[in-house]
Amino acid sequence: MEKNDVKHYKLFMLGxxxxxxxxxxxxxxxxxxxxxxxxxxxxxxxxxxxxxLILAAANMSFLYAVQSTSLFLGAIxxxxxxxxxxxxxxxxxxxxxxxxxxxxxxxNSMLSNLPWEPVSTILALIIALLIFEKLYGETNxxxxxxxVSIQVFFAFQWLNIMPLFSSYYIGQSDIPFSIKIAGLYLQxxxxxxxxxxxxxxxxxxxxxxxxxxxxxYSQNIxxxxxxxxxxxxxxxxxxxxxxxxxxxxVNSLVHDLKTPLVTIRGLNSLLAVSKxxxxxxxxxxxxxxxxxxxTEMISSFLYEASRQKLQAIELISYIRAQLPLExxxxxxxxxxxxxxxxxxxxxxxxxxAVINILENAILAPCKHSYKYIxxxxxxxxxxxxxxxxxxxxxxxxxDFSRIWEVGFSTNNTSGLGLPFAKQIIExxxxxxxxxxxxxxxxxxxxxxxxxYSSSEVEY
Amino acid sequence: xxxxxxxxxMLIALLLLLIVNATIFEKKKEASFNSLPSLPKPIAKExxxxxxxxxxTDAYIINDIAxxxxxxxxxxxxxxxxxxxxxxxxVFVVGYSPMGEKIHNVNYVSEKKRIIALLEKSNEENITxxxxxxxxxxQREKRTEELLNIISPETDYLIGTKxxxxxxxxxxxxxxxxxxxxxxxxxxxxxxxxxxAFR
Numbered sequence: 001m002e003k004n005d006v007k008h009y010k011l012f013m014l015g016x017x018x019x020x021x022x023x024x025x026x027x028x029x030x031x032x033x034x035x036x037x038x039x040x041x042x043x044x045x046x047x048x049x050x051x052x053l054i055l056a057a058a059n060m061s062f063l064y065a066v067q068s069t070s071l072f073l074g075a076i077x078x079x080x081x082x083x084x085x086x087x088x089x090x091x092x093x094x095x096x097x098x099x100x101x102x103x104x105x106x107x108n109s110m111l112s113n114l115p116w117e118p119v120s121t122i123l124a125l126i127i128a129l130l131i132f133e134k135l136y137g138e139t140n141x142x143x144x145x146x147x148v149s150i151q152v153f154f155a156f157q158w159l160n161i162m163p164l165f166s167s168y169y170i171g172q173s174d175i176p177f178s179i180k181i182a183g184l185y186l187q188x189x190x191x192x193x194x195x196x197x198x199x200x201x202x203x204x205x206x207x208x209x210x211x212x213x214x215x216x217y218s219q220n221i222x223x224x225x226x227x228x229x230x231x232x233x234x235x236x237x238x239x240x241x242x243x244x245x246x247x248x249x250v251n252s253l254v255h256d257l258k259t260p261l262v263t264i265r266g267l268n269s270l271l272a273v274s275k276x277x278x279x280x281x282x283x284x285x286x287x288x289x290x291x292x293x294x295t296e297m298i299s300s301f302l303y304e305a306s307r308q309k310l311q312a313i314e315l316i317s318y319i320r321a322q323l324p325l326e327x328x329x330x331x332x333x334x335x336x337x338x339x340x341x342x343x344x345x346x347x348x349x350x351x352x353a354v355i356n357i358l359e360n361a362i363l364a365p366c367k368h369s370y371k372y373i374x375x376x377x378x379x380x381x382x383x384x385x386x387x388x389x390x391x392x393x394x395x396x397x398x399d400f401s402r403i404w405e406v407g408f409s410t411n412n413t414s415g416l417g418l419p420f421a422k423q424i425i426e427x428x429x430x431x432x433x434x435x436x437x438x439x440x441x442x443x444x445x446x447x448x449x450x451x452y453s454s455s456e457v458e459y
Numbered sequence: 460x461x462x463x464x465x466x467x468x469m470l471i472a473l474l475l476l477l478i479v480n481a482t483i484f485e486k487k488k489e490a491s492f493n494s495l496p497s498l499p500k501p502i503a504k505e506x507x508x509x510x511x512x513x514x515x516t517d518a519y520i521i522n523d524i525a526x527x528x529x530x531x532x533x534x535x536x537x538x539x540x541x542x543x544x545x546x547x548x549x550v551f552v553v554g555y556s557p558m559g560e561k562i563h564n565v566n567y568v569s570e571k572k573r574i575i576a577l578l579e580k581s582n583e584e585n586i587t588x589x590x591x592x593x594x595x596x597x598q599r600e601k602r603t604e605e606l607l608n609i610i611s612p613e614t615d616y617l618i619g620t621k622x623x624x625x626x627x628x629x630x631x632x633x634x635x636x637x638x639x640x641x642x643x644x645x646x647x648x649x650x651x652x653x654x655x656a657f658r
Contacts (some may be wrong), residue, residue: 174515174559
């Protein structure tokens with residue numbers, strides 16, 4: 001147990017002892033009110049008005065309820081926060097608890113000379129204990145337990161004034177019996193029975209409803225916290241995935257930068273030995289061209305919105321260079337159509353988007369002996385179609401509507417690939433469509449507008 | 460049917476059973492005793508002094524009955540022997556009440572002394588003593604029984620409830636002290652036997 005927990009436990013123990021003391025001295029503090037109850041009974045007999053008896057009963061029930069609740073909560077805190085509880089079973093703890101409360105009530109009765117009502121108090125105690133077990137276990141709130149307990153004890157005290165239950169040894173002590181005998185003398189036995197029920201039933205029902213509400217409120221809060229935690233986890237996961245994606249992009253960029261660099265290096269070594277003035281100009285021009293390509297690549301990476309005018313074949317070649325073609329179980333069929341249009345896109349990012357789609361096709365579960373993926377580029381009206389087709393198991397109908405959701409995945413991936421690809425394609429004025437049939441495979445069609453139909457192109 | 464609904468129905472059925480049983484139980488108890496309805500001839504004269512033995516609120520009921528029956532009386536829950544001047548009948552309403560004693564700032568010992576002094580004086584003055592106990596068996600605890608035992612030997616007429624005599628305590632008391640006893644069903648049957656002592 002941590003130091004803070006020990007402090008916490010000691011504080012609750014102290015609170016429990018304080019509540020027991022309040023319960024024990026309560027009859028002395030409230031003595032005047034108890035006297036008033038007797039005066040009300042006398043007045044009722046004298047003036048023949050049973051209304052005074054009901055007032056007396058209400059006062060008595062309230063005083064008994066406050067006293068019983070203090071003792072109940074005090075005993076609960078002391079027993080709950082001692083070292084005793086973890087060593088005993090739930091049943092044994094409850095028995096010890098009931099015995100402790102009975103002892104406290106008897107002690108209180110002897111100290112204050114105020115008789116207690118064993119039957120109704122023990123019945124209320126059992127109900128309050130059952131409610132406590134459920135409520136405190138769920139909400140851990142002493143205030144909520146107090147609100148419910150006082151309702152239960154108040155409800156059961158009303159049984160004491162009902163002549164109907166006298167046979168069950170309920171309401172046999174000094175004050176409740178005086179109220180009942182005065183009520184019977186005033187021919188108000190039925191009134192007392194009715195009043196008893198009229199207070200007992202609503203309060204006991206209210207106690208159960210309040211408990212249910214408190215529990216469901218607590219469960220909702222708990223669920224909200226859990227959802228919040230899950231949301232945070234998803235955010236963390238997304239951030240990690242984003243980092244990994246950036247890393248991948250940087251990797252591919254660095255890889256691509258090697259090609260013009262090798263060209264520059266080779267040309268530079270030729271420059272050193274070449275004496276032909278005409279060749280020098282040609283080499284210098286080609287070096288300049290390579291530097292231009294490198295600048296273009298770096299810009300594509302650094303500025304998401306930047307787009308370049310390029311031939312579709314350039315994009316295809318760039319994608320091809322990054323495809324993992326070493327796996328023998330995967331057969332790639334790359335079909336490139338004739339006279340592909342020029343397009344206006346961010347090459348690096350668009351290539352990543354298409355590779356994401358191709359990676360999905362690679363990872364898709366497959367029932368065949370090998371995975372067959374067709375990557376086709378063809379010219380269509382006003383643009384270019386990039387089609388990725390696989391022979392996997394396809395997407396189930398119930399999952400189809402969720403494929404664009406961030407974090408949704410059926411094969412334990414991050415679930416970010418498809419939304420990421422869609423975002424980039426749309427940023428580049430393109431569209432993406434998916435057709436899938438369970439057991440038949442999936443066809444993804446990406447449309448990119450040709451340079452002549454693109455709205456933002458600058459000539 | 461869901462378990463929860465079943466439990467609620469069972470609980471309501473149990474509650475109804477308890478209510479029905481309570482009514483039957485009361486009737487059974489009433490039927491098992493034969494009581495003497497009232498005295499055949501009066502034994503007491505007015506003025507009566509009504510006092511409490513134990514400071515219970517029951518004394519206020521007897522006072523109300525006496526007033527309604529137009530029996531001239533003085534009502535002094537804490538009457539002393541000196542208050543018996545001019546009194547022909549002393550009515551003790553027995554019932555120990557801790558709260559009643561607290562209100563009057565007396566304790567059980569002083570209450571007992573007061574009662575003994577009253578009994579001695581009434582014996583000297585030849586005053587008729589009527590003892591009334593309207594509590595049940597549950598209320599007839601140790602101190603109330605002691606008070607009844609103290610008062611009964613000097614009592615001329617004992618009125619008690621049937622509920623208080625389920626173990627024969629009151630009938631035994633009447634028998635050993637040779638006093639007439641009336642057992643009533645409840646507090647509402649008290650007027651007739653009480654009045655029969657005077658008229």
